[in-house]
Amino acid sequence: MSDETPQDDVSPSDSTDGDTKQHIHVDSYERNWIRISIGFLVFFVIMITIAGLALGIQVPTDEGRVDPNTLDTAPFWSEPGLREIVPGEEYEVYIVARRFSFEPRNIAVPKGAHVTFWATSADVQHGFALEGTNVNMMVIPGQVSKLAAQFDEPGEYDFICHEYCGLGHAVMYGTLTVEP
Ligand code: CUA
Secondary structure (H helix, E strand, O other), X not given: OOOOOHHHOOOHHHOOOHHHOOOOOOOHHHHHHHHHHHHHHXXXXXXXXXXXXXXXXXXXXXXXXXXXXXXXXXXXXXXXEEEEEEOOOEEEEEEEEEOOEEEOOEXXXXXXXXXXXXXXXXXXXXXXXXXXXXXXXXXXXOEEEEEXXXXXXXXXXXXXXXXXXXXXXXXXXXXXXXXX
8 A cells, every 4th residue: 555545644633624533542451551550660760769868778889999819918908997087977897708707807886887888809709788787789809899878776787798609608797886
């Protein structure tokens, strides 16, 4: 059929007769599913917005690279542990993961501390998850992972390796203590 055939031309703007106005028919069943789908999208956007802005949940960022073979001489990584930026308020922890321990294994910060965790691995892929916080990241040789959390409740918070890294994986953990 040629494009010139009049029957093919269904554009309502070309019509001068109101009776030929085009209607897009959507089955009511289909229309309801379209509404539900849009509803889900709106719901997810709202949840992501709340998580990111109100709850402070962050995605770990790629903070650069460090050679796992020269960690012993690299700035900061050669002496892992807690660094005080603003006493009582702002802290950083450099964490080196290696089979099968974290260095440092015990961290102590005062109540109200805002702590930024920097982590890398000296050998294989590990994980770092700190209970009760949003700190949950992969720790990869050659790459630096970074996440921050605020500690307003005194107590002991365990952190674990949550990426299987070998036979000692299950004993790869440590504790962060928030002092009153
Ligand atoms: Cu380190 Cu599992």
